[in-house]
Amino acid sequence: MFFLRKYKTIIFIAVVLISVLVMISYNLKYGSADSFLEKIVLETASPVQKVLSGSIKGVRDAWMRYLFLVGLQEENKNLKKKINELNAVIVSYQESYQEAQRLKKLQYIADNSNYRFITARVIGREQAAISRTVMINKGSADGLKNGMPVVASPGLIGRLVDVSWHVSRVLLFIDENSNVDAIVQRNRTQGIISGAGSRGMILKYVSKTQDVQVGDIVVSSGMGGVFPKGWLIGQVIHIDRQDGGLFLKIYVAPFTDFSKLEEVMILSSDGTQMK
């Protein structure tokens, strides 16, 4: 007993060492697959592992979901930004397309006439009760002069009244101060086209005996030397056969929508100065 007590530590170390070495030798020789001890440990560890793995998997899944949502949010933000950019591009393309369409119409006029044209952009409008004018971005520096006819698809729309160096004012046919000599295309009946503001234009001084019908086309007569002959002005929309007067009151609608004017052309030369 004394021996055991004195060499307790050494005996303990030796016993442990021998046990472990025996264990290794046994397992190396016979394998440890069917070990009872291993089964006990595995059975004990299994529920712990299940709980721990489940918890960690839950946390990991939640984290991954969070990361996914953060990614999704970022992606959504980027896509919205992209949509806005693309919308801006589409708007720009639409704008360019419409401008091209308008310019194409103006170009058609230029191509089918012998006049020289100066193209200008509308930069402002004055749509007061009695005054109907627009401002354009060309002036005397570009060769414009007072009285020059102004054209927008498909015909005449007015004339220049104030020409500055780089800006000019166009008096539209619908302005109350505008008077243009015109003829009805079908029967060559002559009259004066006067502006009537929002009501369009009125063809004046046409005798009641004249055969003017709704739908007749009114063109410039070429008299007075301001406007060339035969250019479209408008279309008869209503005829007022006044009881007491000598003349008809013929309402003419312009072909051009003056509220949507963006580009115009100015006839910079008369018929004698061909392009």
Place this chain on the structure above:
Amino acid sequence: MLYYLLLPILSILLIVLQSTVTDLIFSGRFIFEISLIVVVYAGFRLDLIKGTVLAFVLGLTFDCLNGSVTGVLTFLYIIVFWFSFFISEWLDTEKAHVILLFTLLCAFLKEIILNMFYYLAFNVNALPDVYGTIMLQALVIGLFAPLFFSLMDRTGIFIYEKKV
């Protein structure tokens, strides 16, 4: 007595936890062997009998759960414990860098011996392939060891109001 009763359960918990953490953080590239740090800690702080039992139980649990030859890790853990226990007489085991370097050395030697054993027993020469992994694993364990020691010391103070 409570120590010896709780030891197997806590060992299973620790081994399962370290396997799960390893799988989660390191994606199974190497084992984050907290159990080895525990054995070194035991070598520095516990008496011979308690420490040997702890190393034995931890090693055996790890052996059983790891699927390796039962007894190999037990043997290595006991060797690491005795090495730590006897060398702690000459080391200042309170210093973080001592803990770091010693744990790193133990982790490295343990892996080398384990690979040598597999080479001798099964002629499996895994060492050239896992050399970098062993170094990295030892480094991670070594770096974590001072933190673990500090946590355990603080826990001991908190529970017993004295250092373990």
